[in-house]
Amino acid sequence: MSAHLQGLQGSLFDQTDDIRLGPLSGVRRTVLGDGAWIDLLPGWLHGADALFEHLADAVPWRAERRQMYDQVVDVPRLLAFYGTDDPLPHPVLDEARDALSAHYAAELGEPFATAGLCLYRDGRDSVAWHGDRHGRGASEDTMVAILSVGTPRDLLLRPRRPAGAAGRGGAGRATLRQSLGHGDLIVMGGSCQRTWEHAVPKSTHATGPRISIQFRPQGVA
Numbered sequence: 001m002s003a004h005l006q007g008l009q010g011s012l013f014d015q016t017d018d019i020r021l022g023p024l025s026g027v028r029r030t031v032l033g034d035g036a037w038i039d040l041l042p043g044w045l046h047g048a049d050a051l052f053e054h055l056a057d058a059v060p061w062r063a064e065r066r067q068m069y070d071q072v073v074d075v076p077r078l079l080a081f082y083g084t085d086d087p088l089p090h091p092v093l094d095e096a097r098d099a100l101s102a103h104y105a106a107e108l109g110e111p112f113a114t115a116g117l118c119l120y121r122d123g124r125d126s127v128a129w130h131g132d133r134h135g136r137g138a139s140e141d142t143m144v145a146i147l148s149v150g151t152p153r154d155l156l157l158r159p160r161r162p163a164g165a166a167g168r169g170g171a172g173r174a175t176l177r178q179s180l181g182h183g184d185l186i187v188m189g190g191s192c193q194r195t196w197e198h199a200v201p202k203s204t205h206a207t208g209p210r211i212s213i214q215f216r217p218q219g220v221a
Ligand SMILES: O=C(O)CCC(=O)C(=O)O
Pocket: 116, 118, 127, 132, 146, 155, 198, 200, 212, 214
């Protein structure tokens, strides 16, 4: 190999090496009400574009189909799931999970265990209004920590409509809109999964792809 090529490989390697997390001390909390809160840390991960490229290639993305009323429809995003003992697709994600577990240990009382990944290929991909209520989040306070890489997309949050109430969610209270990409961290905590709901709406603007990495405690889904 020529010295020139070696030099080039060296610099590419440095770029990959420079995927790293900043300190979590800069996290800022917003209390939403009804026992729910969000923590935000823009740009927690440095080298987010390099991690995006790695995950886009290395993760075994699945297209899913779901029953919707009397039809089977495509889920409008690609998915991957890593259980407690599954090796994560990049070592920085192990670091992220461990750093989050340490930072929130006292408040959460258990570690973050699983990682769900979503790939939003473009503005047509989305996730509809929901809370992460398939598991314990339906009945207990918990946390879902989301690291975003790639092109920012808006995550919307609104209070959940009380059971039986008619009309749109939130009883007229404002919807929160948070742009997330390029290494940003959001943590939804407290009662957020049962008293609030969140969504990533479709975008009519031309938008590049985004990957969301969601860390959850065991049994939260
Ligand atoms: O893309 C995101 O950050 C949100 C994903 C989400 O809400 C979910 O998978 O439960």
